[in-house]
Amino acid sequence: MNDHYVIKTTGLEHIHTKGIKTLTDVNISVKKGEIYGFLGPNGAGKTTTLRLLLGLTKLQTGKIEIFGKDFGQNRIEILRKVGSLIENPSLYGHLTARDNLAVYREVYGATKARTAEVLKIVGLQDTGNKKVRQFSLGMKQRLSVALALLPNPELLILDEPANGLDPTGIIELRELVKKLNKEEGMTILMSSHQLAEIEKMVSHVGIISKGQIIFQGSLPELGQLQQKQSRLLIHTSNDQLAMQILQAHGPEPSGRAISVNYNSEIEIAAMGRALHEKQLDIYLLHPQQNNLEQLFMDLTTQHA
Amino acid sequence: MSLAITLRSELTKTKRSPIWILTFVAAIIAPALMLIAISETHDGGQPSHDIQKMAKGAWDAYYYQGIGILSFVFLPLFVILTSTLLPQIEYRNHTWKQVLASPQSYGKLYFSKFLIFQLVIIAFILGSLVCIALSGTISAVLNPKFNFYAHPLNWQKMWLATSKAYVAILGLSAIQFWVGIRFKSFLIPMGAGVMFFILGMINMIGYPVIDASKFPITYSGFIYIDDNVAKVTEVLWYSVAYMAVVLVIGFFDFRYKKWD
Numbered sequence: 221m222n223d224h225y226v227i228k229t230t231g232l233e234h235i236h237t238k239g240i241k242t243l244t245d246v247n248i249s250v251k252k253g254e255i256y257g258f259l260g261p262n263g264a265g266k267t268t269t270l271r272l273l274l275g276l277t278k279l280q281t282g283k284i285e286i287f288g289k290d291f292g293q294n295r296i297e298i299l300r301k302v303g304s305l306i307e308n309p310s311l312y313g314h315l316t317a318r319d320n321l322a323v324y325r326e327v328y329g330a331t332k333a334r335t336a337e338v339l340k341i342v343g344l345q346d347t348g349n350k351k352v353r354q355f356s357l358g359m360k361q362r363l364s365v366a367l368a369l370l371p372n373p374e375l376l377i378l379d380e381p382a383n384g385l386d387p388t389g390i391i392e393l394r395e396l397v398k399k400l401n402k403e404e405g406m407t408i409l410m411s412s413h414q415l416a417e418i419e420k421m422v423s424h425v426g427i428i429s430k431g432q433i434i435f436q437g438s439l440p441e442l443g444q445l446q447q448k449q450s451r452l453l454i455h456t457s458n459d460q461l462a463m464q465i466l467q468a469h470g471p472e473p474s475g476r477a478i479s480v481n482y483n484s485e486i487e488i489a490a491m492g493r494a495l496h497e498k499q500l501d502i503y504l505l506h507p508q509q510n511n512l513e514q515l516f517m518d519l520t521t522q523h524a
Numbered sequence: 525m526s527l528a529i530t531l532r533s534e535l536t537k538t539k540r541s542p543i544w545i546l547t548f549v550a551a552i553i554a555p556a557l558m559l560i561a562i563s564e565t566h567d568g569g570q571p572s573h574d575i576q577k578m579a580k581g582a583w584d585a586y587y588y589q590g591i592g593i594l595s596f597v598f599l600p601l602f603v604i605l606t607s608t609l610l611p612q613i614e615y616r617n618h619t620w621k622q623v624l625a626s627p628q629s630y631g632k633l634y635f636s637k638f639l640i641f642q643l644v645i646i647a648f649i650l651g652s653l654v655c656i657a658l659s660g661t662i663s664a665v666l667n668p669k670f671n672f673y674a675h676p677l678n679w680q681k682m683w684l685a686t687s688k689a690y691v692a693i694l695g696l697s698a699i700q701f702w703v704g705i706r707f708k709s710f711l712i713p714m715g716a717g718v719m720f721f722i723l724g725m726i727n728m729i730g731y732p733v734i735d736a737s738k739f740p741i742t743y744s745g746f747i748y749i750d751d752n753v754a755k756v757t758e759v760l761w762y763s764v765a766y767m768a769v770v771l772v773i774g775f776f777d778f779r780y781k782k783w784d
Contacts, residue, residue, distance in 0.1 A: 274625040299627040310622035323536045326529045
């Protein structure tokens with residue numbers, strides 16, 4: 221029983237109708253209280269995975285457990301506690317914001333007061349009789365978030381929620397997500413194709429590329445990986461010899477210098493001493509630490 | 525969660541949609557045509573045969589004509605048209621994924637949508653009956669020789685005729701409902717519906733190729749042809765059977781459809 225896991229997928233595989241494999245052995249684990257950023261470039265398999273989690277796409281291979289229960293056998297019970305926003309806003313253009321929420325209010329067993337509350341949370345309480353088709357994309361996105369919040373869910377699944385939001389909207393969304401997680405205790409799974417967009421709000425990250433999970437862990441763990449992937453740029457009086465001396469650090473030519481791996485500042489000092497002992501003059505010793513975005517790019521590009 | 529909740533949810537979606545306007549505008553057409561078609565005089569003031577028809581009971585005759593016109597043409601065309609409008613609310617707004625990610629069973633969703641469709645059909649029929657009454661009232665003023673108020677309306681007969689028309693349309697309504705939900709494009713169900721309706725009418729009243737009593741698209745017209753009186757009960761049962769079978773097939777198609 222994985223009762224401390226809110227989401228646990230095991231060996232998810234999915235083959236598109238045209239025979240293209242879109243997911244390969246996807247294992248995701250999201251614990252209660254986490255804000256899990258599901259990252260990957262466009263077409264990596266994020267939306268397919270999220271659609272599988274919500275039962276919108278038929279499960280072909282693998283197992284999905286949500287709240288410790290098999291999704292297929294407990295679909296309605298699970299969905300009662302899940303708020304979702306998948307891809308573009310799914311709203312009735314001929315209805316008002318309030319009517320859109322009214323469509324689902326009783327379905328989720330929410331009160332009228334809750335409708336007003338979620339509209340206030342996303343700042344759409346004063347839209348009156350304005351029909352949703354007259355809303356801007358940002359307003360539609362906010363209303364979709366309100367719809368996802370309507371059931372006061374234990375799990376919130378947001379697929380690219382920042383789409384269509386301006387920078388202020390993104391900051392507001394970030395604050396909202398943090399607040400919902402902290403104050404309401406919601407577990408949140410949100411996808412994005414940009415790490416920078418969500419790195420300030422997530423506690424855990426899963427990176428998917430070409431349908432495969434290539435990293436999964438906490439932000440500090442991603443930071444450690446970042447450290448491991450850091451490079452040191454060195455230029456000496458004899459770079460050919462320097463490459464031989466630093467063979468253990470995977471040296472590579474990099475313009476007029478060479479680039480080597482390093483894990484700590486102590487290693488940098490050791491490399492400096494080794495070069496000095498061989499009578500090499502050091503002209504440049506420059507640590508190049510990846511930022512997370514660069515690391516994300518490197519990981520997904522390496523995998524591609 | 526009860527079916528009533530899903531039904532209310534589905535009904536809310538039709539709020540402010542053109543479906544109700546269309547329903548009541550469509551309900552006016554046949555009674556308005558009757559005002560022109562049923563008259564004391566025709567062809568430049570010549571007395572018409574309508575006076576004789578109305579002599580035994582103007583309201584009964586007027587309603588018989590009205591329900592007949594509805595049943596033959598307007599009711600099936602209305603069903604074909606509105607069957608696409610209801611699913612298009614979801615397709616046009618890209619809302620299927622939100623609906624299916626909500627805690628509602630596929631069965632409740634499917635059948636509540638069908639029940640809302642039936643509600644629209646019933647609203648159209650009732651609206652038409654009210655408009656026939658208004659049309660008759662105006663006709664009474666325009667055509668005093670019809671003597672509308674000499675005989676009261678036989679309500680029982682009127683409701684029986686209306687009920688038969690409704691039961692006869694059930695088969696077509698289930699077929700159109702299934703096709704309307706099945707296809708994203710509204711042109712396919714509407715085009716196919718109109719085409720089969722026209723072919724069915726030609727088959728039924730012009731050039732019979734197949735037994736019209738087995739072809740559910742034109743059942744509501746079939747029951748109003750004098751030669752078919754003996755087969756009316758049988759055809760009404762067929763209509764219910766078609767509805768039941770198509771609804772079950774349609775449900776499984778809906779349940780296992782790939783929703784993009």
